Amino acid sequence: MTDFRSVAAATGQPQGPSFAVHGPADVANACAAAAEAFDTYRATDAEVRAAFLERIAEEILAIGDDLIEAAMQESGLPRPRLEGERGRTVGQLRLFADVVRKGAWQQLRIDPALPDRQPLPRPDIRLRMIPLGPVAVFGASNFPLAFSTAGGDTASALAAGCPVVVKGHPAHPQTGALVAAAIERAVAACGLPSGVFGHLVGPSNELGAALVQDPRIAAVGFTGSRAGGLALAKLAQARDVPIPVYAEMSSINPVLLLPEALKARGEALGTAFVASLTMGAGQFCTNPGLVLAIEGEGLDAFVAAATSSVAAAAAQTMLTSGICQAYASGVLALEGNAAVETLAKGAPGEGTQGGAALFRTTASAFLADKAMGHEVFGAASLVVVCKDEAELLALLKGLEGQLTATLHMDVADEPLAARLLPVLEIKAGRILANGWPTGVEVCHAMVHGGPFPATSDSRTTSVGSLAIDRFLRPVSYQNLSANLLPPELRDDAHGAPRLVDGVLKI
Amino acid sequence: MTDFRSVAAATGQPQGPSFAVHGPADVANACAAAAEAFDTYRATDAEVRAAFLERIAEEILAIGDDLIEAAMQESGLPRPRLEGERGRTVGQLRLFADVVRKGAWQQLRIDPALPDRQPLPRPDIRLRMIPLGPVAVFGASNFPLAFSTAGGDTASALAAGCPVVVKGHPAHPQTGALVAAAIERAVAACGLPSGVFGHLVGPSNELGAALVQDPRIAAVGFTGSRAGGLALAKLAQARDVPIPVYAEMSSINPVLLLPEALKARGEALGTAFVASLTMGAGQFCTNPGLVLAIEGEGLDAFVAAATSSVAAAAAQTMLTSGICQAYASGVLALEGNAAVETLAKGAPGEGTQGGAALFRTTASAFLADKAMGHEVFGAASLVVVCKDEAELLALLKGLEGQLTATLHMDVADEPLAARLLPVLEIKAGRILANGWPTGVEVCHAMVHGGPFPATSDSRTTSVGSLAIDRFLRPVSYQNLSANLLPPELRDDAHGAPRLVDGVLKI
Known part of the structure; x- marks a missing residue:
């Protein structure tokens, strides 16, 4: 195959221009550059790098409505969602510009020489973080802007000082090409070498595999399926020089409805839950795919409201026909499971549309069948009814790692919540109260990460300013003269915070 | 085998008491605890944890001279070296106590709610680091105190809040048992659960493999051979839930002699170099195993002085007969390499003693034969003669990752050093000027780490206070009530630095 075409999400039919398929030589060229x-x-100094990130944001905005329309066509996501996502993408680039300027990411540390120390003098030792090297980024289909070509992985890697080679997602080649061209314009406008950003496209897995195996690639950022993330991690580990893979993969995002909250507002919770579940056709990494509660009247009210909301939910166009098929299979498997009760199905929809679905089972059935804990990517969720707190705890302890865990609670639920929290902390990257996990704020304190298989590396986040740490490593400099020290580590440097002899100075 | 005995390094003969060999049931028990x-x-709060670390230090000191004598017997290392190492071990525990008290390791971040933000309000989001879980520690034979049972991995993992299960090094079971008992006394004295520290001993690799494969283990710290580190990393990756392995493995620590420094003091550098090379029978991770210089009179003077110093060097007892045999094979391979000239060999020694050895080759021969770049653990080093700066740079670029890179230089060498530094930064974890890489300061700015194969994870250090980061992961809390928030994230908390809305507050 030498070229491939964009596919309209709504029809599953090819549309728009065709794109040349990149091959091994293109991978090698991009990595060499x-x-x-x-x-x-x-x-580059902080100002140059920050201005570059801001310029990318400006160039993306300058594309105008063509970008939104391309993304709508290719993803099937509605205009307001994509306009919001563009704002998020641009905001994320600007956040990292601010992070680069403030300089804390360098983690500067200075232990001055102690020439008179006994029994041995201490040399002068200074530490900073440096970028790992060129980073391969695999965008996600479900966020064609914010988790794709110029998404969080690209923004944080560029902020760290790493060139980026993006493997564009084949579900949105037009959108990707528009954004890649915007980044390339920013590279040129800022007078940076063109190799700072590379963009490879093609529908095959081989392209991505070649990229991860290229010896010049130093780290990988990925958002997508568990199978995809694990395959890349395996390739990265098998290299002569293994490299880190930051794969954000799979999560069913348990929502815990605590008894007092259920008693007070079971019905309202049921309705609000379905709004979160069906948002964007359920195609969020943080979609609430699992609801846990202790049996009782409050839960019955929740289930009744959620059931009628799901039954009334319109079908929605899914991102790709592959995702739509996988979703249908996942729903079918739950429907066919004798231990699972189908509470409601929304309008079935046609073609690449997916209908919402709600199921119920018992904690003992869930614990006995691992398959029930697997992600069904789309607007399907499973309510697991527990007999008591002990069963709820056992169920939580048996869960795989998650991006999020949500508690709905009232003040009277706090003692129970306090007992659950230590388990939730071990299982999830973000714990939230009285909200819904969809909606991931791009800020300093965000963790969009979590224990395996939510991600391949629980020590990191792919959203928020802490994401920059993924692409850095520490280097220390011992007794280097001021002329040779990196400027930020010299005695007369200022601006960035530093740890001097163990004491933090701002 | 149900028990095994300690072996005296000097004689290779069993000595002292025998030790029960732990098996799979012991691994399971230790991990469950x-x-x-x-x-x-x-x-536990910071004060409890810091006091515990300090108590371990006290208990180690309280063992008194029995500890030094056991370590001398088992390692063959001399008394002053082991007394120094005990000081380092105790100092390291106290450093981490200080780190725990200061609290920066928690990386607290608070993004307060913005209820009036448009188009959507921002929730209250707070982040802290939490410990990964129980850590398996594999001590090194070459530092029976500072990199073993209560060494840097154990100290940093305990500081992070992780229980530790040590797989004691079979080369020093007596030393290990004394230190393990000291830690156990500290656990009891501080009223902590006994599972906070576990100690497993036995001579087989199966014991360590079972430990890394236990599902309750969340991370691994290792110092030792490349083969050993890679084997553990492979096991860790193959688990149902892969875990991070921090293996510090293999480094030849290039020393670059720049032309002006060589001209000014070639002879003195040669003598000082051999002192570093032969220290502790060359059994340091940071031993200078590779010397790089551009040909000329200064280099000739260096080589002449180093050659006569090596020839005059006494043989020294090595840590184990296995290490001694591996060293002898490594030396033999270099001697038998037609492209390598043997400059000098020290006194050959008997039994488990190793003699120093110095070799010379050309850059072109080195570049053509990868085997020359492999670590020979012991007091052997290879001088590689480069024709010019271009050849020196090519050689550096071809090197594998290193723990250290050393520059000997004068002011007039600085322009050349500035051209070399970007390459050295990519290759090594620590760059030092006008010193020797042996001697790793335990401080805040130290990096004892580096790109593969120096370590399995270049993003970290195994020495210095930054080592605590290896055992932590971020969790964020969204809209949790003050009652449920971890105390250090509440509005009224104080002491630890925090990033509030992106602004660092001390």
Whole structure:
């Protein structure tokens, strides 16, 4: 195959221009250019790098409505959602510009020489973080802007000083090409080497595999399926020089409805839950795919309201026909499971549309069947009814790692919540109260990460300013003269916070 | 085998008491106890945890000279070295006590709610680091105190709030048992659950494999051979839930002699170099195993002085007969390499003693033969003669990842050093000027780490206070009530630094 075409999500039919399929030679060229650009790019000062990130944001906005329309066509997501996502994408680039300027990401540390120390003098030792090297980024189909070509992985890697080679998602090649061209314009406008950003497209897995295996790639950012993330992690580990893979993969995002909250507002919770479940056709990494509660009247009210909301839910166009088929299979498997009761199905929809679905089972059935804990990507959720707190705790302890865990509670539920929290902390990257996990704020304190298989590396986040740490490593400098020290580590440097002899100075 | 005995390094003969060999049931028991202790231990406040670390230090000192004598017997290392190492071990525990008290390790971040933000309000989001879970520690034979049972991995994992299960090094079971008992006394004295520390001993690799494969283990710290580290990393990756392995493995620690420094003091550098090379029978991770310089008179003077110093060097007892045999094979391979010239060999020694050895080759021969770049653990080093700066740079670029890179230089060498630094930064965890890489300061700015294969994870250090980060992961809390928030994230908390809305507050 030498070219491929964009596919309209709504029809499953090819549309728009065709794109040349990149092959091994293109991968090698992009990686060589990235490696070539690395020293120049990482040596840029904070202002240059921050201005570059801001310029990318401006260039993306300057594309105008063509970008939104391309993304609507290719993803089937509605206009307001994509306009919001563009705002998020641009805001994320600007956040990282601010992070780069403030300089805390360098984690500067200075232990001055102690020439008179006994029994041995201490040398002068200074530490900073440096970028890992060229980063391969695999965008996600479900956020064609914010988790794709110029998404969080790209923004945080560029902020760290790493050139980026994006493997564009084949579900939105037009959108990807528009954004890639915007980044390329920003590279040129800022006078940076063109290898700072590379963009490869094609529908095959081989393309991505070749990228991860290229010896010049130093780290990988990925958002997508568990199978995809695990395959990339395996390739990365099998290299002569293994590299880190930050794969955000699979999560069913348990929502715990505590007894007093259920008693007080079971019905309202049921309605609000379905609004979160069906948002964007349920195609969020943080979609609430599992509801846990102790049996009782409050839960009955929740289930009744959620059931009627799901039954009334309109079908929605899914991102790709592959995702739509996988969703239908997942729903079918739950329907066919004798231990699972189908509470409601929304309007079935046609073609690439997916209808919402709600199921119920018992804690003992859930514990006995691992398959019930697997992600069904789309607007399906499973309510698991527990007999008591002990069963709820056992169920939580048996869960795999999650991006989020949600508690709905009242003040009177706090003692129970306090007993659950230590388990939730071990299971999830973010714990939230009285809200819904969909909606991931891009800020400093956000963790969009979590224990395996939510991600391949629980020590990190892919959203928020802490994401920059994924692409850095520490280097220390011992007794280097001021002329040779990186400027930010010299005695006369200022601006970035530093730890001097163990004491933090701002 | 049900028991095994300690072996005297000097004689290779069994000595002292025998030790029961632990098996799979002991691994399971230790891991179950660690998992059981985890929630209690991680919930301890800073003062309790810091006092515990300090108590371990006191208990180690309280063992008195028995500890030094056991370590001397088992490792063959001399008394002053082991007394120094005990000081380092105790100092390291106290450093982490200080780190725990200061609280920066928690990386607290608070993004307060913005209820009036448009188009959507921002929730209250707060982040802290939490410990990963029980950590398996594999001590090193070459530092029976500072990198073993109560070494840097144990100290940093305990500081992070992780219970530790040590797989004691079979080369020093007596030393290990004394230190393990000291830690156990500290656990009891501080009223902590006994599972906070576990100690497993035995001579087989199966014991360590079972430990890494236990599902309750959340991370691994290892110092040792490349083969050993890679084997553990492979096991860790193959688990149902993969876990991070921090293996510090293999480094030849290039020393670059720049032309002006060589001209000014080639002879003195040669003598000082051999002192570093032969220290502790060359059994340091940071031993200078590779010397790089551009040909000329200064280099000739260096080589002449180093050659006569090596020739005059006494043989020294090595840590184990296995290490001694591996060293002899490594030396033999270099001697038998037609492209390598043997400059000098020290006194050959008997039994488990190793003699120093110095070799010379050309850059082109080195570049053509990867085997020359492999670590020979012991007091052997290879001088690689480069024709010019271009050849030196090519050689550096071809090197594998290193723990350290050293520059000997004068002011007039600085322009050349500035051209070399970007390459050295990519290759090594620590760059030092006008010193020797042996001697790793335990401080805040130290990086004892580096790109693969120096370590399995270049993003970390195993020495210094930054080592605590290896055992932590971020969790964020969204809209939790003050009652449920961890105390350090509440509005009224004080002491630890925090990032509030992106602004660092001390």
